[in-house]
Amino acid sequence: MHFKIFYILLLLSCVNLSRAQSLDSLRTHVFKSEKLAISGPSADTLRIDRLNEHAEKFLHKNMDSLSHYAGQAIILADQMGYAKGQINARYLKSIYLTDTGHLDQALELLDESERIARGCKDDHLLMRCYINRGSFYNYAGDIGTSNDFYMEAIKLGEKMHTDHFGKVVRPNINNKISLSLAYEGLAANYQVLKYYDKALEYINKADRVNQQIGDDLFTGQTLANKAEIHLDLKQYEDALIHISESIDLFKEKKDIPWQAFAERVKGDIFLKQGYYQLALESYEVAQELQEQIDDSREKASLDNAISKAFLGIKNNNQSKSYAKMALEEAMKLGELAITKESAKTLSFIYEKEEQYNSALYYHKIYKKYEDSLFNEKNMKSAASLEVRIDAQEREAQLQMESEKAQNKQRMFTFFSTGGVLILLTVLFLTQRSRKLERKLNDLLTKKNRVLGRRELQLKWLNETKNKLFSIISHDLRAPIASLNNLIDLLNDKQIGPEEFIDFAPQLSNQVKNVSFTLNNLLLWSKHQMKGARNNPRQHNLHKLASLSIDLLLHQAQQKNIAIRNEIPKEAEIYSDADQITIVFRNLISNAIKFTEPGGAVILYAEEKEGIWQVEVKDNGIGMDQKTIDRILSQSSSYMESTYGTNNEKGTGIGLSLCKEMITKGGGEFHIQSAIGVGSSFSFTIEKYEKEVQEIQEPSEVLEQ
Numbered sequence: 130m131h132f133k134i135f136y137i138l139l140l141l142s143c144v145n146l147s148r149a150q151s152l153d154s155l156r157t158h159v160f161k162s163e164k165l166a167i168s169g170p171s172a173d174t175l176r177i178d179r180l181n182e183h184a185e186k187f188l189h190k191n192m193d194s195l196s197h198y199a200g201q202a203i204i205l206a207d208q209m210g211y212a213k214g215q216i217n218a219r220y221l222k223s224i225y226l227t228d229t230g231h232l233d234q235a236l237e238l239l240d241e242s243e244r245i246a247r248g249c250k251d252d253h254l255l256m257r258c259y260i261n262r263g264s265f266y267n268y269a270g271d272i273g274t275s276n277d278f279y280m281e282a283i284k285l286g287e288k289m290h291t292d293h294f295g296k297v298v299r300p301n302i303n304n305k306i307s308l309s310l311a312y313e314g315l316a317a318n319y320q321v322l323k324y325y326d327k328a329l330e331y332i333n334k335a336d337r338v339n340q341q342i343g344d345d346l347f348t349g350q351t352l353a354n355k356a357e358i359h360l361d362l363k364q365y366e367d368a369l370i371h372i373s374e375s376i377d378l379f380k381e382k383k384d385i386p387w388q389a390f391a392e393r394v395k396g397d398i399f400l401k402q403g404y405y406q407l408a409l410e411s412y413e414v415a416q417e418l419q420e421q422i423d424d425s426r427e428k429a430s431l432d433n434a435i436s437k438a439f440l441g442i443k444n445n446n447q448s449k450s451y452a453k454m455a456l457e458e459a460m461k462l463g464e465l466a467i468t469k470e471s472a473k474t475l476s477f478i479y480e481k482e483e484q485y486n487s488a489l490y491y492h493k494i495y496k497k498y499e500d501s502l503f504n505e506k507n508m509k510s511a512a513s514l515e516v517r518i519d520a521q522e523r524e525a526q527l528q529m530e531s532e533k534a535q536n537k538q539r540m541f542t543f544f545s546t547g548g549v550l551i552l553l554t555v556l557f558l559t560q561r562s563r564k565l566e567r568k569l570n571d572l573l574t575k576k577n578r579v580l581g582r583r584e585l586q587l588k589w590l591n592e593t594k595n596k597l598f599s600i601i602s603h604d605l606r607a608p609i610a611s612l613n614n615l616i617d618l619l620n621d622k623q624i625g626p627e628e629f630i631d632f633a634p635q636l637s638n639q640v641k642n643v644s645f646t647l648n649n650l651l652l653w654s655k656h657q658m659k660g661a662r663n664n665p666r667q668h669n670l671h672k673l674a675s676l677s678i679d680l681l682l683h684q685a686q687q688k689n690i691a692i693r694n695e696i697p698k699e700a701e702i703y704s705d706a707d708q709i710t711i712v713f714r715n716l717i718s719n720a721i722k723f724t725e726p727g728g729a730v731i732l733y734a735e736e737k738e739g740i741w742q743v744e745v746k747d748n749g750i751g752m753d754q755k756t757i758d759r760i761l762s763q764s765s766s767y768m769e770s771t772y773g774t775n776n777e778k779g780t781g782i783g784l785s786l787c788k789e790m791i792t793k794g795g796g797e798f799h800i801q802s803a804i805g806v807g808s809s810f811s812f813t814i815e816k817y818e819k820e821v822q823e824i825q826e827p828s829e830v831l832e833q
Contacts, residue, residue: 177214196225270465282311349378389418405441429458469498670700677713696734701817715783724749748807
């Protein structure tokens with residue numbers, strides 16, 4: 130969370146305070162509704178606001194342009210004495226300086242912003258400056274100073290919740306947003322120092338304030354940050370639920386930077402549980418989103434995470450490559466946590482490779498930044514902060530008790546002088562409670578719907594897992610065990626080499642069947658989990674069919690089954706060769722399996738408008754309409770396996786895989802069959818037409 134909270138603050142401080150925005154953009158336009166009496170023509174202040182707006186548009190897109198327009202805004206705002214414009218422009222400029230490693234210059238601009246806010250005596254502006262300073266010191270690794278600024282911001286925000294008599298008043302929307310961010314900043318600091326329970330306490334406070342604001346984007350951002358804290362607490366189920374909800378909200382709002390961050394956190398959840406391949410898949414999505422933005426800090430964080438995932442699957446070369454990229458970027462930015470973690474990864478790898486000089490070099494970097502992050506000052510600051518917070522809570526409790534005593538006195542006065550007024554007040558409060566109850570019921574209903582969707586997803590994943598285990602235990606273990614037993618007999622000299630050679634054809638058959646089953650299983654799993662990419666090219670359909678027939682010819686000869694390829698030799702298609710080969714192999718293997726010895730399997734293809742219609746036909750045992758409907762069902766993820774005419778056993782996923790590959794490639798898949806007559810499996814493939822493909826391919830390349 131301490132990576133992403135910084136950019137919340139950056140966006141908040143880079144807003145145009147005068148233009149009207151919808152609630153969806155409140156987090157990036159916190160102070161839009163404030164007015165400050167300044168001297169000079171209004172047209173000039175408007176120009177400053179527009180310069181800041183223009184600079185903000187280049188955030189994470191073209192940082193040099195951001196620096197240029199922010200610099201112009203600083204000059205003009207200083208000439209006008211326009212406080213809000215001065216603060217906005219300086220903070221925009223500080224973002225550029227921070228990202229380019231000029232931390233001292235960035236800090237000077239933040240100091241100037243605070244002096245300006247104090248000079249105009251505007252608590253809202255001062256609170257925002259405190260938040261900006263807190264985020265800066267967080268990234269500089271000075272958690273103690275960062276905590277001090279966040280606490281000052283919280284004190285100001287809670288002060289603006291009460292009037293001169295100490296009574297709670299309804300704060301404006303800008304104040305709520307700033308208070309939420311101060312809580313999130315404090316949570317980020319506690320997370321860095323591994324005070325995870327405290328971090329969760331403050332992120333929950335931010336969440337409660339966000340619920341009052343009522344903005345889905347705020348909710349998504351807090352859920353994503355909360356997921357990171359649950360991850361550090363090893364509460365993986367809660368973390369996955371929060372991050373999944375946040376991803377859905379970011380997709381709906383089309384917020385690419387936050388979606389990229391959330392996908393990276395999702396990968397971190399899988400990584401911590403040892404699911405390295407799932408983690409890499411989430412990181413791949415985050416990388417694709419990162420290409421659309423310019424966020425060097427998040428990129429460094431993502432590269433560091435990817436290096437850990439590759440280390441988990443023992444791909445040390447890839448792990449080193451990503452760790453070095455993360456280390457270089459993090460050191461340039463002065464980012465302590467990423468520098469520390471990537472250096473630790475590199476030290477570990479080089480030690481494993483027995484390159485001890487390199488291992489020692491990176492270990493020294495790790496220790497240096499570890500000591501910087503968890504220094505005595507920061508840890509003492511965290512302890513003193515807890516004492517201050519406890520004191521404030523006791524003070525608040527005493528104030529509450531005092532208010533209760535005053536309320537009792539007021540109640541006595543009210544009853545003696547204004548019973549009717551009290552009755553009206555009670556009625557008003559009752560009505561408001563009913564409205565709150567209805568709102569909470571609506572929220573509960575929404576949460577129940579989300580839980581229902583999660584339950585269905587978990588049920589489907591459990592069914593998929595059971596199917597995979599069933600296939601592995603029944604269809605793969607037996608032939609492998611048979612092969613192992615035969616090798617043991619040979620090793621124990623219970624059979625001779627000549628006898629072993631007699632078993633060679635049978636062993637070859639078993640190995641081919643296991644290989645074919647594994648290939649189907651992996652392809653099916655990939656389609657179920659994340660889908661497979663289609664890579665269409667020009668191919669000769671007759672040759673693809675012949676290659677598949679050659680692979681299965683021995684299996685057909687054992688049952689004396691003839692296979693004929695009557696597909697025209699000039700048939701050219703535009704499709705993915707690997708997918709079409711898998712379809713041919715499954716359909717031909719399936720036909721051999723369910724055809725009696727002495728039967729035949731024939732492959733046809735008919736040219737039609739823009740397509741080739743392919744047919745694999747046999748004169749086997751056939752199947753009933755109920756079986757056909759089950760295969761073609763859109764809700765069927767896999768099929769129950771059956772035995773062939775020679776008791777051949779399959780996994781039950783072959784036909785389902787064929788149907789899915791053809792339909793996802795834009796084709797159609799059909800089955801015709803009758804018991805005792807045979808079966809015909811037909812599908813359509815796009816025909817290769819040079820003029821058409823030359824028009825399509827450029828756009829496809831861009832998409833890829």
